[in-house]
Amino acid sequence: MDDEAFVFAEDALSGEPRKEARWTVLSVEDDDTYQASLMHSLRGLDFRGLPVRLLTASSAAEAAAVLSSDDDIGLILLDVVMEEDDAGLRLVQSVREVLGNPVVRIVLLTGQPGMAPRTDVMQQYDIDEYWNKADLTREKLHAVVRSHLRTWHYMMELQRARKSLQMIIDASRSLYSKQNLTEFTQSLLNDIGLLIGVDGGGIVCSALAGSSTSPQRNVIAASGRYQQLLTTDLSDQIFARFADTLAQAEKTREHQFAQDHTVLYFETASIDGSCYLVLIDSNTMLTEGHIRMLQVFSENIRTGFANVALLNRVSQLAYYDEKLNIINRNGLSREISNMNAAERSSSGLLLVKIRKYTDMMITFGERYCDYLLLRFCDVIAEAFSAVQNCASIGDGNFVLIFDQNKMPADDYLRQQSEQMLEMSGVVHHLLLTFCKVDLGPLQDLPAQEILHLAESALSAAEMQNLPLIDYADGYRHRITSSFLLLQELQQALLNNELCLMFQPKVDLESGRALGFEALVRWPREDGSMVPPDKFIPLAEASGLISSLDEQVFHMTVDAVNELCGAGYELPVSFNTTVSDLRNRSFTQMIMNTVTSGRIDAALLDIEITESEAMADYSGHYDLLKQFIDLGMGVSIDDFGTGYSSLSHIARLAATTLKIDQSFVNGLGQSEDDLHVVQMICRIGKRFNFRIVAEGIETEEQCQLLRRAGCHVGQGYLFARPMKLPDAMEWLRKQA
Numbered sequence: 001m002d003d004e005a006f007v008f009a010e011d012a013l014s015g016e017p018r019k020e021a022r023w024t025v026l027s028v029e030d031d032d033t034y035q036a037s038l039m040h041s042l043r044g045l046d047f048r049g050l051p052v053r054l055l056t057a058s059s060a061a062e063a064a065a066v067l068s069s070d071d072d073i074g075l076i077l078l079d080v081v082m083e084e085d086d087a088g089l090r091l092v093q094s095v096r097e098v099l100g101n102p103v104v105r106i107v108l109l110t111g112q113p114g115m116a117p118r119t120d121v122m123q124q125y126d127i128d129e130y131w132n133k134a135d136l137t138r139e140k141l142h143a144v145v146r147s148h149l150r151t152w153h154y155m156m157e158l159q160r161a162r163k164s165l166q167m168i169i170d171a172s173r174s175l176y177s178k179q180n181l182t183e184f185t186q187s188l189l190n191d192i193g194l195l196i197g198v199d200g201g202g203i204v205c206s207a208l209a210g211s212s213t214s215p216q217r218n219v220i221a222a223s224g225r226y227q228q229l230l231t232t233d234l235s236d237q238i239f240a241r242f243a244d245t246l247a248q249a250e251k252t253r254e255h256q257f258a259q260d261h262t263v264l265y266f267e268t269a270s271i272d273g274s275c276y277l278v279l280i281d282s283n284t285m286l287t288e289g290h291i292r293m294l295q296v297f298s299e300n301i302r303t304g305f306a307n308v309a310l311l312n313r314v315s316q317l318a319y320y321d322e323k324l325n326i327i328n329r330n331g332l333s334r335e336i337s338n339m340n341a342a343e344r345s346s347s348g349l350l351l352v353k354i355r356k357y358t359d360m361m362i363t364f365g366e367r368y369c370d371y372l373l374l375r376f377c378d379v380i381a382e383a384f385s386a387v388q389n390c391a392s393i394g395d396g397n398f399v400l401i402f403d404q405n406k407m408p409a410d411d412y413l414r415q416q417s418e419q420m421l422e423m424s425g426v427v428h429h430l431l432l433t434f435c436k437v438d439l440g441p442l443q444d445l446p447a448q449e450i451l452h453l454a455e456s457a458l459s460a461a462e463m464q465n466l467p468l469i470d471y472a473d474g475y476r477h478r479i480t481s482s483f484l485l486l487q488e489l490q491q492a493l494l495n496n497e498l499c500l501m502f503q504p505k506v507d508l509e510s511g512r513a514l515g516f517e518a519l520v521r522w523p524r525e526d527g528s529m530v531p532p533d534k535f536i537p538l539a540e541a542s543g544l545i546s547s548l549d550e551q552v553f554h555m556t557v558d559a560v561n562e563l564c565g566a567g568y569e570l571p572v573s574f575n576t577t578v579s580d581l582r583n584r585s586f587t588q589m590i591m592n593t594v595t596s597g598r599i600d601a602a603l604l605d606i607e608i609t610e611s612e613a614m615a616d617y618s619g620h621y622d623l624l625k626q627f628i629d630l631g632m633g634v635s636i637d638d639f640g641t642g643y644s645s646l647s648h649i650a651r652l653a654a655t656t657l658k659i660d661q662s663f664v665n666g667l668g669q670s671e672d673d674l675h676v677v678q679m680i681c682r683i684g685k686r687f688n689f690r691i692v693a694e695g696i697e698t699e700e701q702c703q704l705l706r707r708a709g710c711h712v713g714q715g716y717l718f719a720r721p722m723k724l725p726d727a728m729e730w731l732r733k734q735a
C-alpha cells in the first residue's frame with residue numbers, strides 16, 4: 001500500500017461515524033447449545049463505546065444468506081465442522097471469492113482438538129485465528145472479538161479512503177481537461193456532487209465582480225435544485241439563508257463549513273484578479289470524511305481555476321489587441337476559421353486602412369498613434385453600427401465583419417473615406433481606403449490567406465490613392481499566378497537564363513550612336529520573352545531584385561568589353577532600383593568592379609528613376625556622388641514624373657536626366673508636354689546635366705526635341721532593343 005493513501009486514510013477518515021452506530025458479529029454454529037453459550041458470553045459486550053450486535057446462523061447455507069444481505073458484519077465466528085466436514089471452509093471460500101468480501105474477519109472454532117485447518121488454507125482465505133472451543137474463555141472471547149473488530153474497522157476505513165482518493169483523482173483528471181470557465185465550473189459542480197452526494201440540495205458557483213461596496217456575485221454554474229438559476233446572482237432571495245457564510249468566506253478568503261452547507265472560496269487574483277465562491281447546499285450535515293475529501297479536492301479545484309485563468313490570459317495575449325480591446329489578427333483568423341460554410345456565404349469583410357499610417361507613426365510617435373487608433377475605433381463603431389466584429393490587424397489596418405446584407409454601400413464608403421478626428425483640440429485629417437471582401441466565393445481558402453490577399457488589394461488601392469476597392473476573385477488568381485511566376489524566376493536566376501537587349505542612344509542631329517541602355521529580358525522555352533514590367537515588380541517584392549540586377553550588371557560589363565573589343569567604345573547604362581542602392585553588397589560590388597580596372601568607369605552609366613532617387617534623397621546622395629567621382633555616369637530615369645523639389649535638383653548627384661517617355665509621347669499633341677520638355681532642357685542647361693529623351697517614335701517628336709534643346713534620345717524611331725550581336729550589326733551598318 002502506498003504511504004500517501006495510508007496517511008490520507010488516517011487523517012481523513014479515522015473519525016468517520018459508521019453507517020449504524022454498532023458493531024456486528026455473526027456466529028455460525030450448528031450446535032445450538034454452544035451457540036447459546038456463546039451468545040450468553042458476548043451479550044452486553046461493547047467496543048469503543050458502541051454495542052456489539054449478534055447475528056446467528058446454524059448452517060453454512062443460512063450463514064451465506066445472512067452475509068449476502070448484511071454488509072455490515074465485521075467478524076464471523078465459524079464452526080469448522082457443520083453439515084459436512086468441510087462446510088465451514090467452503091463458507092469461507094464463498095465469502096472471499098463469491099461475495100468478494102476481503103475485509104470481514106473470520107475466526108475458526110472447533111470442538112475437536114486435532115481438527116485444525118491447514119495453514120496454507122488459512123493464509124489463502126485470510127483467516128485470522130483458529131480456536132479450540134474449550135480454550136475460549138469469556139475473557140479470551142471478548143479479547144478476540146474486540147481485536148478483530150478493530151482490524152475490520154481499520155480495513156474498512158482504508159478501503160473507503162482508497163475509494164475516495166480514486167474518486168478525487170478521477171474527478172481531478174477530468175477537471176484538468178476543461179479549458180473554459182463555464183465548462184470547468186459545471187464539471188466541478190458535478191464532481192463535487194458525486195464525491196459527497198447532495199440529495200435534494202444543489203451547488204452553485206459564482207464569480208465575484210464589481211466594487212467592494214456593490215459586489216456582484218454572478219452565478220456561472222449551477223446544479224441540483226439550483227440548476228434553473230444560471231442567470232441569477234447570489235444576492236437572490238433564494239440564497240438568503242447562506243448570506244452570512246458567503247460573506248464570511250469572502251471576508252476571510254477561506255472555505256467555510258457550516259451546519260448543512262459549505263462555501264468554498266477560490267481566487268486567481270495574481271493571474272486575472274478573479275474570485276469564485278462555490279456554495280454547496282448539502283441539505284444534511286456533512287461527515288468529517290466528506291469535509292476532508294472536499295478540502296483535498298479543493299486543492300485540485302484551485303489548480304484548475306488557475307489553469308483556466310492562465311489559459312485565458314494566454315489566449316487574451318494571443319488573440320486580443322489589449323490596447324484597443326478588440327481582437328487582433330490571430331483572433332480574426334480564428335473567427336474566420338470557425339465559420340461554417342453557411343456563415344461564410346452570408347458574411348463579408350470590410351478592410352479599412354488608414355492611409356500613410358506608418359508615416360504618422362514616424363512623425364507623431366507610438367503613443368500618439370495608439371491614442372489615435374483608440375479614437376478611430378470609436379469612429380468605426382459610430383460609422384458602421386451594423387458591424388458584427390472588429391479586429392485590428394496592425395499598421396493602422398482594421399477588419400470589420402458584416403452580415404453580407406448589411407455590408408455598407410460603395411457610396412457610403414466613399415463618403416466615409418475622409419474622417420476628421422479631433423484629438424486634444426487638434427483636428428486630424430484621416431484618409432481611408434476600404435476593401436470589400438465577399439467570403440462566399442472563398443470557402444476553401446484558409447483565413448490567413450484571405451487576409452493576406454485582401455491586404456494586398458488594400459495596399460494596391462492605397463498606392464493608386466483609391467478610397468475603395470472591391471476584392472474580386474480574379475485578384476486571387478493573379479496572385480497565385482504571380483506566385484508560380486516567382487518560383488520560375490527564382491529558377492531562371494539560378495540557371496542564368498536572363499539575358500540583355502541593348503537599345504541605342506543616338507545623337508538627334510546626326511543619328512550617330514552615343515551609347516546603349518541594357519534592358520533585361522527573360523526568354524521562355526517557347527522563344528517568347530517575358531517583358532521586365534511583368535517580373536521586375538515581382539523580383540522587387542520578393543527580394544530577388546538585387547541578385548537579378550547583379551547578373552544584369554555583370555552582363556553589362558561583359559557587353560561593354562565585347563563592344564570595346566569590336567572597336568566600339570560606347571557607354572552602356574543599366575537600370576537599378578532603390579533596394580539595390582540600399583544593398584551595400586550590391587553597391588560595393590559595382591565599386592570593386594570599377595576600381596579593379598576590369599572596365600573603364602566612363603563606359604558605365606547607372607540609371608535610377610527620379611521617384612526612387614528622391615524618395616531617400618539624402619540617403620542616396622553620397623552614394624551616387626561616389627559613382628560620379630569614380631567616373632561613372634548617373635542617369636535619373638523617367639525624369640519629370642517624380643516631383644523633385646527644385647532645391648534638390650540644383651544639388652542632384654547625377655550626370656544625366658532622362659525625359660520620361662510620357663512627355664515625349666505627347667509632343668505635337670499637348671502643349672503642356674512640350675512645356676515640360678522645354679523646362680527640363682532648361683534645367684539641364686542651367687545645372688549642367690546631359691538631357692536624354694526616351695521613347696521617341698516619330699520624326700516630329702525628334703524635331704520638337706531638337707528645337708527644345710535636347711540632343712540625345714532613344715526610341716523605336718532609331719532602333720528597338722536588340723541582342724548584342726544585332727546591336728553590333730546595327731552599329732556596323734551605321735558607320
Ligand code: C2E
Pocket residue numbers: 503518519520531532533536549552574575576577637638661694695696697714715716717721
Ligand atoms: P525604362 O528604364 O524606362 O526603359 C525604357 C522602356 O521603354 C523599355 O521597356 C524600352 O524597351 C521601352 N522603349 C524604348 N523605346 C521605346 C519607344 O520608342 N516606344 C515605347 N513605347 N517604348 C520604348 P522595357 O525594356 O520593357 O523595360 C521596362 C522597364 O523595366 C524599364 O523602364 C526599367 O524600369 C525596367 N527594367 C528593364 N531592365 C531592367 C533591369 O535590368 N533592372 C531593373 N531594375 N529594371 C529594369
Ligand code: CA
Pocket residue numbers: 517575607637
Ligand atoms: Ca532606364
Ligand code: CA
Pocket residue numbers: 637638658660661694
Ligand atoms: Ca524610363
